[in-house]
Amino acid sequence: MDQDVVVFKGSTKDIAKFKKLVGEVDVAVSELLVKAVVLEVQTTRTTGSAVDLVASILKGSQFSMTTNGVNDSPTLIKREIRTDIVAGDGDLVLLGGLDEERESGGSTGLSFLPAFFRSSSDESSKTEIVLMIQAERI
Numbered sequence: 001m002d003q004d005v006v007v008f009k010g011s012t013k014d015i016a017k018f019k020k021l022v023g024e025v026d027v028a029v030s031e032l033l034v035k036a037v038v039l040e041v042q043t044t045r046t047t048g049s050a051v052d053l054v055a056s057i058l059k060g061s062q063f064s065m066t067t068n069g070v071n072d073s074p075t076l077i078k079r080e081i082r083t084d085i086v087a088g089d090g091d092l093v094l095l096g097g098l099d100e101e102r103e104s105g106g107s108t109g110l111s112f113l114p115a116f117f118r119s120s121s122d123e124s125s126k127t128e129i130v131l132m133i134q135a136e137r138i
Helices: 012-025 050-059
Strands: 032-048 092-108 119-137
Antiparallel strands (some): 032 119
């Protein structure tokens, strides 16, 4: 048998005060069920010059730019949000605004040659993160 037992000895008045105090302190702890979903949406647009296209066809293979400097290594991108929320039981909360936009571009080739002999590329990407949270009291 797993029970908590308290023995209190005192006057009738003290026992009444003790019972009142125990009733205020000995309250069952509420449980909270929190459901959370993180959604990340990324859109990317890449353009290149005709020289890049011809070079890739002649090589006979699709190529991709390494953006972090080392092949097959993970890149940690950290974004942080802090907020205080007051919500009712079962309310759904959406947190957004963790957006990131990147643009990059470049050109390669000999500068004394006409522009159509040089290759150029542009890339832009946008990432949006939305956090959905729902809390229910059990």
